[in-house]
Each structure stands twice: as structure tokens, then as C-alpha cells.
Amino acid sequence: MNNIFGFFIGSSALSLLGIEVFHITLPLLVLALGFSPIEVSWCIFSFFLPVIIVKVASSTFIEKGSKIKTLKIGEFGRLFIAFSLALILFLSKELNLVFIVSISFFFGVFTVFTEVAEPVVLKSLLNNKQSTSALSTYEIRTRSVQLLAPVLCGFLISINLFTPYLIVGIISIFSLFLLSKIKIQESLSKDKNKIYLKDDVSYAIKWLKKNKLFSLMIMLTSINNLLHPVLYLSVIFSLSEKNAGFEVTGLILSGLGVGGIVGSLMSKKLIDNIPLRTIVLYVNIFRVAIFSGFIIIDSPIGIFSLFVLKAILGGVWNVSYNIFTIKEMPLELAARISAISGTLIKLSAGAGSLGAGYMLSLMGIETTIIVLVIFTLFMLLFSFMYKDEYTRFERECSK
Numbered sequence: 001m002n003n004i005f006g007f008f009i010g011s012s013a014l015s016l017l018g019i020e021v022f023h024i025t026l027p028l029l030v031l032a033l034g035f036s037p038i039e040v041s042w043c044i045f046s047f048f049l050p051v052i053i054v055k056v057a058s059s060t061f062i063e064k065g066s067k068i069k070t071l072k073i074g075e076f077g078r079l080f081i082a083f084s085l086a087l088i089l090f091l092s093k094e095l096n097l098v099f100i101v102s103i104s105f106f107f108g109v110f111t112v113f114t115e116v117a118e119p120v121v122l123k124s125l126l127n128n129k130q131s132t133s134a135l136s137t138y139e140i141r142t143r144s145v146q147l148l149a150p151v152l153c154g155f156l157i158s159i160n161l162f163t164p165y166l167i168v169g170i171i172s173i174f175s176l177f178l179l180s181k182i183k184i185q186e187s188l189s190k191d192k193n194k195i196y197l198k199d200d201v202s203y204a205i206k207w208l209k210k211n212k213l214f215s216l217m218i219m220l221t222s223i224n225n226l227l228h229p230v231l232y233l234s235v236i237f238s239l240s241e242k243n244a245g246f247e248v249t250g251l252i253l254s255g256l257g258v259g260g261i262v263g264s265l266m267s268k269k270l271i272d273n274i275p276l277r278t279i280v281l282y283v284n285i286f287r288v289a290i291f292s293g294f295i296i297i298d299s300p301i302g303i304f305s306l307f308v309l310k311a312i313l314g315g316v317w318n319v320s321y322n323i324f325t326i327k328e329m330p331l332e333l334a335a336r337i338s339a340i341s342g343t344l345i346k347l348s349a350g351a352g353s354l355g356a357g358y359m360l361s362l363m364g365i366e367t368t369i370i371v372l373v374i375f376t377l378f379m380l381l382f383s384f385m386y387k388d389e390y391t392r393f394e395r396e397c398s399k
Helices: 003-030 037-048 049-062 065-089 099-126 132-159 163-179 197-210 212-241 247-253 257-273 276-296 299-328 329-365 365-382 389-398
Strands: none
Touching: 003 037, 003 049, 003 065, 003 099, 003 132, 003 163, 003 197, 003 247, 003 299, 037 276, 037 329, 049 099, 065 099, 065 163, 099 299, 099 329, 132 163, 132 247, 132 257, 197 212, 197 365, 212 247, 212 276, 212 299, 212 329, 212 365, 212 389, 247 299, 257 299, 276 299, 276 365, 276 389, 299 329, 299 389
16 A cells, blocks of 8 residues: 555656646746736636536546546646647747637646546545545645746746646656556446436535535635735746746745745644644734735745745645545545535636736736735634634544
8 A cells, every 4th residue: 555655646746747837837938928917817717717617527427437547537638738739839939829728728627637536546545544644745745846846847948938848748658657556446336327417516515515614624725726826926927027037936936845845844743733723823824924025025035935934834734724624525525525625726726817917917016915915814814713613623533
């Protein structure tokens, strides 16, 4: 099982690296091609759009089929798109907006397959065992990628516009190789042909309505994901106005990875010794302070430091969120709940990506960040809700 979990973490890390390289390079590519902030936002939004159209609808089918096969399909689809885009960019640097939006959308479709299937495979591998250490490792995987991806993107796109997408395709090949090594017993539905999408999804929604703390955690994570792309694009455009090179931009954004790894390493000790409610409150208190820092600090080193601090909070939050959701959601509903929660979270990220271009164009960078600080204050207020539910969760964990 340890070897299988290692193959899964390796494959998952490579998948995420490929997705992050595509996602981070996309605004840099569109800027290099001379498009406006609003056009950049539409290209990024199209990457998130499949969660609205595909994610919930596909979840019930994925839940009743092989999740490993679904992961392979998602990886192969991204491989094909990445190599195709690399070839087109190699042959021609003249791309229109509709083409880029379409490529981004279809890459997002195959990313959805991975996002729905992966949490179910993870839950199956954990099999109700002690999950804090494993999920900390899983989160370190995420943050290691966030450390590597921005630096890699800045370096690759400075070589040539097609280079990042060539690397994404190569990464997918290695991920497919590791996926081929994973052999697990999957509980497939005996009646796979009878799929009642409306009933399946409504049952999961009823479960979410009943479990208020679970829904609150999804809401807080969704708001955070709404704010992140706005802040991220604000920094990119700010650096672009200062004529910072792509390599500098990549190094600054890598602060997310540095802080994330630190936060992930801290998370195990914090989660083992501090109640979930206390973690939620303190994370959101510090989040207000850090977002406020982006208003008064604009030097590259200062922005890098703020990203490190922001990501430390993110590392602690994500491990806490993953542990909470893995323990709370029933296995038979895992794919559907994961799809619904993932849809809300990614929809928020998509809305943030789309809104960022308009906010930056209409209000400017400083006012946009002030709006983000106001949102973090709302997150802090929401953190005080459902004290009894936190107590119930802590009591169940202590059994």
C-alpha cells in the first residue's frame, strides 16, 4: 500500500505540475501576444468554465466507473492538447483570442476529470486510517509544485512561447507511467448503466444542507479561491507595468510554494494540538493582515514575503480542510460531494479570474486590493459561526 500511495502522490504531483504550468503560463502567454487585461481574464475564465458544465454532470458517471481509468483519460487529454498547442505556437505566433479561449476550455475539461476522481482514489487509499500525516504529505506535494511551477514557467516562456506546453506534454507522459503502476481494488457499481443524475446530485446536496459546518468550510474555501486569482493577476499586472521580466515574476510567485511547504510541515503539529475552530479563526485573522499588506508594500522582495506568509496560512488551511472533508464525507457520496464542492470552489476561482480583468481596468490595482481586504473581513466574521458543530467534530475525532 505504501508503494501504491507513493505512485499516487508522484502521479498526482506531476498532474498538478502540468496543470499549474499551463494555468500560470496562460496569462503570461496572452500578455506576450499583446492582449488586454480583460481578454486575459476571459482566457483564464475559460479554463474554469468546465466546472460549471462538466463537473457535477460527470461526477455520478465517474463515481460508478474506474477512477484510475478516469485519471488516465484526463492525463491523456491534457497531453494531446499541450503538444498540439506547442506545435501551433512553434509554427505560428499569431493566435486569435477565440482559439486561446477554446484551448483553455478543453484543457479545463480534462482537468475536471482528474479533480473529480483524485479525491475518491485518495480516500480509498487512506481507508479510514490515520490521515493527518498522509494528507500533510499530499499538501506538501501541492505546495512543492507551487514552488516549482512559477519559476519553471518564467524560465520556459522566456526561452520560447511554445516551450512550456511542450514540457506540460512530457510531464503528462511521466504521470501516465506512474498511473499505470497503481493497482487498487475499486468498488464499481453493479448497475453502471442506470445512472440517475438528478437523484444522485440532489442526494448529495441534501447531505451538504444537513452538514452545516461542511458547507461553511466549502464557502470559506470558495471565497479564498475567489480572492486568489484577483490578487495573483493584480501582482502580475503590477510587475508588468514596472517592466519586470517573466523570470522575476516567476520567482516572486514562487513564494506561494515556499510558504506552502512551510505551512504544510507546520500543519501536522498544529492540527494535532489545536482545535479546528481555533485554526480557522487565526488563519482568517492573519489573512486580513496579510492582504492589507499588499496595499502598502509594492517592492518585489516585500511582495515575495507576503506571498510566503499568505501561503503558510494556505498550507495550514488546506491540510485542515482536507482532513475535515475526508473524515466527514461518506465514501459512497465522495465523488458527488467532491464534485459539488469542487464546482463551487472552482466557480469562485473562475469568477475571480474573470472579474479581475474588469476590476483592474475600472478601479486600478490599489482599489482592487482594498476590495479584497473587505472580503477577508467577511471571511473572518463567517469563521465564528457553528461553534457547536466544531465541538461535535472535535469530539468525534478524539474517539
